Amino acid sequence: MTAALASTPAAHLDATDPLAAFRQEFHLPAGPNGQPCAYFCGNSLGLMPKAARAAAEQEFDSWERLGVEGHFQAPSFWMHYHDTLTEASARLVGALPLEVVVMNNLTVNLHLLLVSFYRPTATRYKILMEGGAFPSDQYAIESQARMHGLDPAEAIVELVPRPGEYTLRTEDIEAKIAELGNSLATVLIGGVNYYTGQAFDMATISRAGHAVGAYVGFDLAHAAGNLALHLHDWDVDFACWCTYKYLNSGPGGTSGVFVHERFAHRPDLVRLAGWWGHDASVRFQMKKGFQPMAGAAGWQLSNAQIFPMAIHRASLALVERAGGMAALRRKSEQLTGRLESHILNLGLPTSQLEIITPADPAQRGCQLSVLVHRRGRELFDFLAAQGIIADWREPNVIRLAPVPLYNSFEDVDRVGGALARFFSEQSAVNS
Incomplete structure (x- = not known):
């Protein structure tokens, strides 16, 4: 992902995203505050299309x-x-x-x-x-x-x-x-x-x-x-x-x-x-x-x-309406690259947190698997409390999947912000 794209405000990226309207085609579960959650678990179960019931x-x-x-x-x-x-x-x-x-x-x-x-x-x-x-x-x-x-x-x-x-x-x-x-x-x-x-x-x-x-x-x-x-x-x-x-x-x-x-x-x-x-x-x-x-x-x-x-x-x-996999893949690489940037920008040592999914976009889809060496389950629960639905895999991996049909760049920034808050709080407690 280019530095320019990584630094572009999420609101602008969502406003100019040709696939943005497809988010409205899905039912988004509500988070703890009653607002739509940031759903990053499509690699386990995708969201329900509104057309499914009909x-x-x-x-x-x-x-x-x-x-x-x-x-x-x-x-x-x-x-x-x-x-x-x-x-x-x-x-x-x-x-x-x-x-x-x-x-x-x-x-x-x-x-x-x-x-x-x-x-x-x-x-x-x-x-x-x-x-x-x-x-x-x-x-x-x-x-x-x-x-x-x-x-x-x-x-x-x-x-x-x-x-x-x-x-x-x-x-x-x-x-x-x-x-x-x-x-x-x-x-x-x-x-x-x-x-x-x-x-x-x-x-x-x-x-x-x-x-x-x-x-x-x-x-x-x-x-x-x-x-x-x-x-x-x-x-x-x-x-x-x-x-x-x-x-x-x-x-x-x-x-x-x-x-x-x-x-x-x-x-x-x-x-x-x-x-x-x-x-x-x-x-x-x-x-x-x-x-x-x-x-x-x-x-x-x-x-x-x-x-x-x-x-x-x-x-x-x-x-098909979205333009097939070529169109979805383009947005997928952007979403996943932006999420990767948020995680790397935390500046944490690999002894604490590391991405085990390949960095090369050609060797991954829209999933990033984050190995959390300490307090992994605590981090997962923190994300859930922020209305971010991810996937936990034993013993200490959190899987995050920004799906291009319904995830937004704002969703990705929500995850990045929540991660930053969690580790900032942990740092303050340990200092």
């Missing part, structure tokens, strides 16, 4: 009036509802429409993809992931290894930072992939690590994995709606993401799946099958013998989750 209500109305005929009559057409999400989802993650489908929930989709893309043999059985991955990913991979009769301790290789560092270096990931070589079956990494906020170089990791004959996939829970993604061009094999964080589609919302087009016409691929993944042209003949749909749609199991998808559809429309 979107769900429309489907309630169709259910009420039409019953089962809602599958076939306007305005719902539930039979093909998931198709209405395809184009926007493809643009969101940089994919071809054939390569994406919205279905299920994130960990369910991760398991479905691993069934197809983790196919260990006697010699090629290793699966590589980042150490400290989100627990659900760890549990999924452990159980997948066990299903193949493998010991997770032998099959799973975890990447860890160098001593004294908090994040992984791309060259170290490449080196580990090359070292594993022909023993590596699959690489599965979070596009953005939930704890540190590090964004990984997915194109480079994909190339390295393919060079040794491994499949490469990503859990994009903290990347979809946060980073500008180009999954097709990066040659990623598979990916999945949730929609309730940066995509603001409600708690427990639906999930997205990407499968590269090279697998689009591979009915021979091992997969778990369900009737909604069956060829739609003959699906209702109700015959035995699974014939998968082309593309990612062939991994579907059941018909669409209409109510979560209705909310997601409304949220995707906001992303």
Whole structure:
């Protein structure tokens, strides 16, 4: 972030922000004083779009009036509802429409993809992931290894930072992939690590994995709606993401799946099958013998989750109206850079407080993870009392995520001011 932008008054930046009006499209929770809070927890659960209620209500109305005929009559057409999400989802993650489908929930989709893309043999059985991955990913991979009769301790290789560092270096990931070589079956990494906020170089990791004959996939829970993604061009094999964080589609919302087009016409691929993944042209003949749909749609199991998808559809429309991820990313870098400046300007030693998220904007989204070595929980509670909603992660990390759709530059300055007051008070007490 430039020094000029960092020093420009927040009021001016908000007044000239082309995305400022989108803040009014969301319900902002009230803080302790009854005024709207500064919400910095979109990396855990995004805010509710005002359009969400009407979107769900429309489907309630169709259910009420039409019953089962809602599958076939306007305005719902539930039979093909998931198709209405395809184009926007493809643009969101940089994919071809054939390569994406919205279905299920994130960990369910991760398991479905691993069934197809983790196919260990006697010699090629290793699966590589980042150490400290989100627990659900760890549990999924452990159980997948066990299903193949493998010991997770032998099959799973975890990447860890160098001593004294908090994040992984791309060259170290490449080196580990090359070292594993022909023993590596699959690489599965979070596009953005939930704890540190590090964004990984997915194109480079994909190339390295393919060079040794491994499949490469990503859990994009903290990347979809946060980073500008180009999954097709990066040659990623598979990916999945949730929609309730940066995509603001409600708690427990639906999930997205990407499968590269090279697998689009591979009915021979091992997969778990369900009737909604069956060829739609003959699906209702109700015959035995699974014939998968082309593309990612062939991994579907059941018909669409209409109510979560209705909310997601409304949220995707906001992303599209805002100009897509390119526009959101520009503001994201400005907000995150300004927040970083506030924290660095505190002038605190790293023995007291440090940002463990990479300083390079290309290696992070809109999350900064702040490691507080002393009185971390006290600081978190202080922020909450100031109407600032952040996220606490044990043992001593506060995650702050300025989301471009609804956070303002004034919000960022509120955080900066609260941090300055807290440490000033602590300094006065200790002096």
